[in-house]
Amino acid sequence: MTLEPKVFLKTLFEAAVAAADPARCVPPNLPDPPKGRTLVVGAGKAAAAMAKAVEDHWTGPLEGLVVTRYGHTAPCRRIEVVEASHPVPDSAGREASSRILKMVGGLTADDLVLCLISGGGSALMAAPAAGLTLEDKRRVTSLLLRSGATIGEINCVRKHLSAIKGGRLAAACAPARVATLAISDVPGDDLSAIASGPTVPDPTSFGDALAVLESYGIDQPLEVVRHLQAGREETPKPGDPRFARIETKLIATPQQSLEAAARVAREAGIAPVILGDSIEGEAREVALMHAGIARQVARHGQPASAPAVLLSGGETTVTVRGEGRGGRNLEFLLALAVALDGAAGIHALACDTDGIDGTEDNAGAILGPGSLARARGLGLDARARLADNDGYSFFSRLDDLIVTGPTRTNVNDFRAILIEGDTAGISKS
């Protein structure tokens, strides 16, 4: 079988996204219909597509409200879809969240709340606790992010400033039955981390949240500190009787998407090597190490003989020092281009599975052994573009952006590096 490398890599990405497509993974996981009402709520980049998949396969009456990111909507008839801002929350999300909390109040034990959760839900379902504003939460989150606090510590604080996160949504649904369908975009598929776990009990306390602020010397905004000190309405804890009737299913994960891509590769005669479903780190450094492993495949046939494709998921970070444009996948790919320096027979793709890398209009981009030379021909200096965090200019000038539009799902980033062998069944581009 002969496949053009770019086409091959795009096919892998499509397989990864398709594996997480709500139309495919929601229907087999729907709960039994209740005796009473069925209310669908939820938030995340996949929320609208998940709601549509429910509508298309649900037998019986249905109503509800889900929040998704601007542009990630899907045509629902019975479930209302609200679009809101991500990653910075806005009033659309705040108002939708407060309507969700009202809708789930007053249900009976005969009713079912179907909760559709996916990445991005934390910002989209923003409901500050009474007395707090979105701006208060934003400020403390931004201070925490710069403090070196772990994501676990940040989430502990956020759950204690919210009216909906850390299991509070599920608590508000009692005594109704709650069925949560979740699409994971977090390391270890930790359910309490996906959209900050609105239906997952929270073992942490107001005291823990205060201790986090204290240990990083954060005493602002004052309203936040006072709210934590007051310590009213603790998050529901594991063992809380209101959680007796909650069932949670993980219906799509980064790992499942990597496995789907691996199957496609294997069928094409290319050995897949899955390095990790939750690779983290500074994008340009993660790229350096991917380059090192790719060279090892090319030079020594390890950890697999070429033709092979390295696959990885997870979320890198970008410490912005420049003025350029582009998300973390383009930063990764540009750094990879510099590190590989045109190495023969190595091609790569890096995309966000949600279809939007950062805040641009592209999902990611693609890279070949000739990309650097083509860039030089256009007067583009890869190192200078990287120093300026300007992956977007680089790959758009090369016409190598991958533009999918919102995919309406989200299993985080997807990276694939193809190392062609001498005997590769794929032709050089």
Add this chain to the structure above:
Amino acid sequence: MTLEPKVFLKTLFEAAVAAADPARCVPPNLPDPPKGRTLVVGAGKAAAAMAKAVEDHWTGPLEGLVVTRYGHTAPCRRIEVVEASHPVPDSAGREASSRILKMVGGLTADDLVLCLISGGGSALMAAPAAGLTLEDKRRVTSLLLRSGATIGEINCVRKHLSAIKGGRLAAACAPARVATLAISDVPGDDLSAIASGPTVPDPTSFGDALAVLESYGIDQPLEVVRHLQAGREETPKPGDPRFARIETKLIATPQQSLEAAARVAREAGIAPVILGDSIEGEAREVALMHAGIARQVARHGQPASAPAVLLSGGETTVTVRGEGRGGRNLEFLLALAVALDGAAGIHALACDTDGIDGTEDNAGAILGPGSLARARGLGLDARARLADNDGYSFFSRLDDLIVTGPTRTNVNDFRAILIEGDTAGISKS
């Protein structure tokens, strides 16, 4: 077979170092004796041990001089061993280098120069070109390192400021036969990069070196710029007839050492995964990605099923921001400890194969699932120690440093991460 994880990891490291031991890899690679004199010269952390291996196996008369790092000497009787400073050159290295250049002058076509090259040789065999001082070279190197120049660009400049690098030593040996034995510590085992390639022709020119300085806006020291502009005595180029009688053998490489460790692992029933022999990047970021791959083994059995051991070589970098002590291997290991957060069944070792991590007295250290908890018990905060680049305090307080003393060889760093499986044939520590 039951092996304690710490013992197992140390055994792998010992196998890696042993594979690069000059006593083992020099003898089978010795050239045929010449009709005339045999002169042994060389520089690097392995130079003394290589000289001793030559003495122990050479039949016939022998004389010469090699330069090694302070403390890396070995007892030679016929070859003089000079100890000098690394990584910052000193007058001992400079004087020895100029004696070497004098010794190889006036040889005949019947004579043989046996050149023993290993990592560190670049600083140890420092011979500034006429009119330049060590301080001139130091200043421009330090400016280049901070400029973002590539290692290739930096080496281009250095070769044009030296009387011995970039093939100049070999040119000085003509018309004698030259046999170079090299131990590699560089990515891709690039012979022109090991000790700056004293016996390898250099395709770059004075013009290239000047262009590098210009493109990074470096116009200091003035003597350096003037020397490059004057452009006297170009480095010997590929095809130079003086290189017709040079034979070079790579006698030990990072890859061979990784393979040796992999064999030991395989014999113990632990699947080895060699990720790369030249992994580069900021140590703490490289650690994050190693942690991600280790977790993938533990959670998903990829890229290998546990029990498995991830092996990697190469050289990480540390951007020093703190006041602490410790080399790049301890920085890597401390960041790995934080990233793994006590993950069950994961143990790691990171050491410099030369026996000296940075400028301390240890080769590296070892880490287990209980290390963080033990540290907390001692009042040690791993994150704070990492922020202060203080791996040495952390691991020395835990009594987990690995101290070998100088190994008298150098195939760069060695990292091994053991992921025990449920069915692992190794007991928990």
